[in-house]
Amino acid sequence: MTTIGFIGSGNIGSTLARLAVGAGHDVVLSNSRSPETLHNLIAELGPRARAATTAEAATVGDIVVVAVPIRAYRQVPAAPLRGKVVIDTLNYDPARQGRVPEIEAGDTPAPLLLQSHLAGSSVVKAFSTVFFKHLANLGRPAGAADRSAVPIAGDDPIAKKAVAALIDSLGYDTYDVGPLAESRRFAPGTPAQHAHLDPAGMFAAPGRPASADDLAKLLSA
Numbered sequence: 001m002t003t004i005g006f007i008g009s010g011n012i013g014s015t016l017a018r019l020a021v022g023a024g025h026d027v028v029l030s031n032s033r034s035p036e037t038l039h040n041l042i043a044e045l046g047p048r049a050r051a052a053t054t055a056e057a058a059t060v061g062d063i064v065v066v067a068v069p070i071r072a073y074r075q076v077p078a079a080p081l082r083g084k085v086v087i088d089t090l091n092y093d094p095a096r097q098g099r100v101p102e103i104e105a106g107d108t109p110a111p112l113l114l115q116s117h118l119a120g121s122s123v124v125k126a127f128s129t130v131f132f133k134h135l136a137n138l139g140r141p142a143g144a145a146d147r148s149a150v151p152i153a154g155d156d157p158i159a160k161k162a163v164a165a166l167i168d169s170l171g172y173d174t175y176d177v178g179p180l181a182e183s184r185r186f187a188p189g190t191p192a193q194h195a196h197l198d199p200a201g202m203f204a205a206p207g208r209p210a211s212a213d214d215l216a217k218l219l220s221a
């Protein structure tokens, strides 16, 4: 089993932590405040979970999930993540989350922002396309007819393999879109971004399964 560190334990981080604990992994969670403020979530998750500082979550995680608002990316601690596999869940949606000057200036494309900050890490974009409530609902055992896939992208094939194995354990297939820059194909505003949204676009609905074949069609649309 894997220890998964979390930098950011809000909607998406806590949902992934629940799936991970359910799959038998250990999780170490952190947020922008202090470990004490995660008391309720840790109590809910049980003995496989503990709270820590961001630096400790980064240090102890075999794989580390970054699930913070994109504008906070510079606060993700780079040194303890050097040499590690990092899952990047971040979306750039300036209308809702505010502008990031280095993206707006064209210095760094949004898909590469976290990797450029974590130059010594192997960053794999994943889970950026699934609304957290749908992510909680759509996991299925391997081989289930209605198992969903999530798109992933990254520059390190070994890191992508490790992330795909983790995602499989959480109840999802993966669809490898290619290098990290190609994650632009499932960024906000693309058809693939909302692969698991019901046709009426209702976030309140349970979410719909989307297979790797479904993703392939959306990604080429």
Ligand SMILES: NC(=O)c1ccc[n+]([C@@H]2O[C@H](COP(=O)([O-])OP(=O)(O)OC[C@H]3O[C@@H](n4cnc5c(N)ncnc54)[C@H](OP(=O)(O)O)[C@@H]3O)[C@@H](O)[C@H]2O)c1
Pocket (backbone or CB within 6 Å): 007, 008, 009, 010, 011, 012, 013, 030, 031, 032, 033, 034, 054, 066, 067, 068, 069, 070, 072, 075, 076, 089, 090, 091, 092, 127, 128, 129, 130, 131, 132, 133
């Ligand atoms: N919500 C979704 O369904 C969804 C789906 C796909 C991708 N995403 C992406 O996932 C990321 C997180 O979204 P979310 O909805 O989970 O946000 P959220 O509910 O607001 O949670 C954000 C988390 O990040 C923490 N955080 C903020 N600044 C931090 C810092 N400097 N250092 C450490 N932790 C920090 C927050 O801690 P505090 O509580 O202490 O502030 C909180 O735990 C975003 O980039 C979003 O685009 C979200």
